[in-house]
Amino acid sequence: MKQFVVGVDVGGTNVKLGIVDASSRISLRAVFSTRKFISSPRCLIKAISQNVASLLKEGGISKKSVCGIGIGLPGLVDVEKGIVRLLPNIPGWKNVPLKKILKAKTGLPVQIENDVNMMALGEWKYGAGQGYKNLICMTLGTGVGAGLILNNEIYRGPGFAAGEIGHAPLNEHGPRCGCGGYACFERYVGNAALQKWAGKVFHKSNITLEEVFCLAREGNTRALRFWQDVGTKVGTGLIGAINLLNPERIIIGGGVSSSFQFMAPAIRKVIDARVMQTQASLVSIIKAKLGDDAGLVGARVLISSRKY
Amino acid sequence: MKQFVVGVDVGGTNVKLGIVDASSRISLRAVFSTRKFISSPRCLIKAISQNVASLLKEGGISKKSVCGIGIGLPGLVDVEKGIVRLLPNIPGWKNVPLKKILKAKTGLPVQIENDVNMMALGEWKYGAGQGYKNLICMTLGTGVGAGLILNNEIYRGPGFAAGEIGHAPLNEHGPRCGCGGYACFERYVGNAALQKWAGKVFHKSNITLEEVFCLAREGNTRALRFWQDVGTKVGTGLIGAINLLNPERIIIGGGVSSSFQFMAPAIRKVIDARVMQTQASLVSIIKAKLGDDAGLVGARVLISSRKY
Numbered sequence: 116m117k118q119f120v121v122g123v124d125v126g127g128t129n130v131k132l133g134i135v136d137a138s139s140r141i142s143l144r145a146v147f148s149t150r151k152f153i154s155s156p157r158c159l160i161k162a163i164s165q166n167v168a169s170l171l172k173e174g175g176i177s178k179k180s181v182c183g184i185g186i187g188l189p190g191l192v193d194v195e196k197g198i199v200r201l202l203p204n205i206p207g208w209k210n211v212p213l214k215k216i217l218k219a220k221t222g223l224p225v226q227i228e229n230d231v232n233m234m235a236l237g238e239w240k241y242g243a244g245q246g247y248k249n250l251i252c253m254t255l256g257t258g259v260g261a262g263l264i265l266n267n268e269i270y271r272g273p274g275f276a277a278g279e280i281g282h283a284p285l286n287e288h289g290p291r292c293g294c295g296g297y298a299c300f301e302r303y304v305g306n307a308a309l310q311k312w313a314g315k316v317f318h319k320s321n322i323t324l325e326e327v328f329c330l331a332r333e334g335n336t337r338a339l340r341f342w343q344d345v346g347t348k349v350g351t352g353l354i355g356a357i358n359l360l361n362p363e364r365i366i367i368g369g370g371v372s373s374s375f376q377f378m379a380p381a382i383r384k385v386i387d388a389r390v391m392q393t394q395a396s397l398v399s400i401i402k403a404k405l406g407d408d409a410g411l412v413g414a415r416v417l418i419s420s421r422k423y
Numbered sequence: 424m425k426q427f428v429v430g431v432d433v434g435g436t437n438v439k440l441g442i443v444d445a446s447s448r449i450s451l452r453a454v455f456s457t458r459k460f461i462s463s464p465r466c467l468i469k470a471i472s473q474n475v476a477s478l479l480k481e482g483g484i485s486k487k488s489v490c491g492i493g494i495g496l497p498g499l500v501d502v503e504k505g506i507v508r509l510l511p512n513i514p515g516w517k518n519v520p521l522k523k524i525l526k527a528k529t530g531l532p533v534q535i536e537n538d539v540n541m542m543a544l545g546e547w548k549y550g551a552g553q554g555y556k557n558l559i560c561m562t563l564g565t566g567v568g569a570g571l572i573l574n575n576e577i578y579r580g581p582g583f584a585a586g587e588i589g590h591a592p593l594n595e596h597g598p599r600c601g602c603g604g605y606a607c608f609e610r611y612v613g614n615a616a617l618q619k620w621a622g623k624v625f626h627k628s629n630i631t632l633e634e635v636f637c638l639a640r641e642g643n644t645r646a647l648r649f650w651q652d653v654g655t656k657v658g659t660g661l662i663g664a665i666n667l668l669n670p671e672r673i674i675i676g677g678g679v680s681s682s683f684q685f686m687a688p689a690i691r692k693v694i695d696a697r698v699m700q701t702q703a704s705l706v707s708i709i710k711a712k713l714g715d716d717a718g719l720v721g722a723r724v725l726i727s728s729r730k731y
Contacts, residue, residue, distance in 0.1 A: 270668075356663070
């Protein structure tokens with residue numbers, strides 16, 4: 116019986132792999148450094164393929180019992196054609212027919228997807244979004260992005276580029292963003308901006324967000340105030356999307372979501388104050404449940420629901 | 424053969440009715456003043472029902488050849504249950520089971536819908552959106568709202584409240600809006616704001632937007648500059664939605680869209696400058712084609728695609 120899915124989560128730093136069993140648990144894992152294999156896409160694909168093989172061997176899993184491989188990648192992915200259009204942070208990845216190559220190398224069905232969409236799929240079916248038909252699954256980290264579940268399916272947009280909530284402007288004028296625009300939400304609440312902000316608040320330029328999280332947990336007033344102010348910004352950045360899409364739930368994941376508990380009251384306050392009544396009363400804001408595993412678990416959803 | 428649809432477009436000022444034939448043309452029309460019938464919802468429903476009957480009689484159309492009545496209303500409409508939840512500008516309309524009442528009165532199938540969604544349905548199938556699977560149909564007038572076509576169907580949201588693009592904030596801080604929020608897009612480009620703005624520009628507080636349109640058409644530099652600046656605001660208000668939804672087309676309708684030609688270059692300029700590359704290159708911005716008839720024509724789409 117085909118019961119296993121191999122999940123692969125490609126990040127700028129690491130590639131994580133996992134065997135996802137029929138109950139969506141990750142029974143075996145592997146991880147390797149992306150940086151060692153950035154000389155060419157072929158080199159990274161080979162490493163992925165070898166790691167998949169080792170993982171199956173380690174688990175004593177025959178290919179016959181594998182439904183397929185689901186891969187999430189940090190960039191623009193043509194899910195239908197199976198082509199990685201562009202990975203901004205991994206050199207050489209432009210129009211790479213990953214699905215075809217990896218299928219040939221492994222002899223297994225392959226589905227490719229944007230990493231944030233993979234996370235959204237995982238949280239939707241097995242995490243904080245279970246039972247919801249319309250939700251925004253946002254990641255707060257180096258980048259700020261979202262996967263959209265609308266009318267009970269993932270919404271990718273015609274160019275597979277939907278979900279860029281981090282590039283909704285917070286203001287008409289503001290700081291330049293890496294995307295080419297300015298005053299983008301990400302420029303206020305992305306890791307780089309938050310670290311700079313924390314540096315100012317604590318008069319210590321090298322303070323990390325983990326430290327500020329720990330300080331808040333210990334009850335430090337300045338740290339608690341910092342996360343409250345971040346929550347206000349996060350809430351403000353969500354107003355437009357909530358009024359536009361009327362989602363039932365917003366799931367917040369990514370590294371910064373470890374401080375969710377300190378931000379949540381401020382996020383809710385902004386939403387209650389500024390979002391339209393119907394939309395505000397329907398939406399719940401919740402922390403992601405699957406943590407770093409969301410992408411791997413999402414691979415199972417991707418493979419189960421594949422159309423292509 | 425059932426070939427006709429009766430379209431009804433309920434506005435705060437007038438109720439428009441039309442017989443829409445199989446080729447989506449409006450073969451017969453009627454209009455009456457909403458204000459005369461605002462004493463109670465029953466009173467307005469009776470007037471609609473009588474006007475539908477007269478229109479059918481006038482056209483010599485038997486009920487047997489009518490597929491149904493499609494009604495658009497300016498407010499929150501539960502399309503599934505057939506209940507009008509709230510019409511903010513028509514007194515007494517709260518939780519009115521319009522579908523059931525009108526069906527009983529007319530003996531015809533009835534579908535109810537939000538008016539902006541009706542317009543979007545019309546433009547999508549018979550107007551500026553033909554052939555597109557993902558579009559935003561925005562109305563620029565007293566209110567600023569949108570109907571969303573996503574993955575080839577209308578997206579209403581779980582509370583039937585989606586599409587409120589006019590209540591995406593343009594700034595973190597700004598003028599209070601009727602919706603309870605502040606700095607909303609509508610507070611910058613809704614009719615009230617534009618008239619005030621035009622009054623300042625032309626040092627004439629009672630100048631109308633029609634006059635400014637006529638001046639622009641005559642080549643008046645100040646009027647041309649005014650519409651260009653409005654276009655910049657409109658473009659700015661669209662950035663977030665385009666990055667989030669990656670639509671193929673944005674259709675602009677409503678009263679202010681008569682000046683579309685004067686705003687269009689500025690709208691495009693903002694989008695090219697501030698929207699992400701994939702999203703900007705895929706999206707076209709176009710004026711609505713069906714004008715005031717979009718809602719009536721949309722009734723045909725609503726009736727043809729009814730699920731409820």
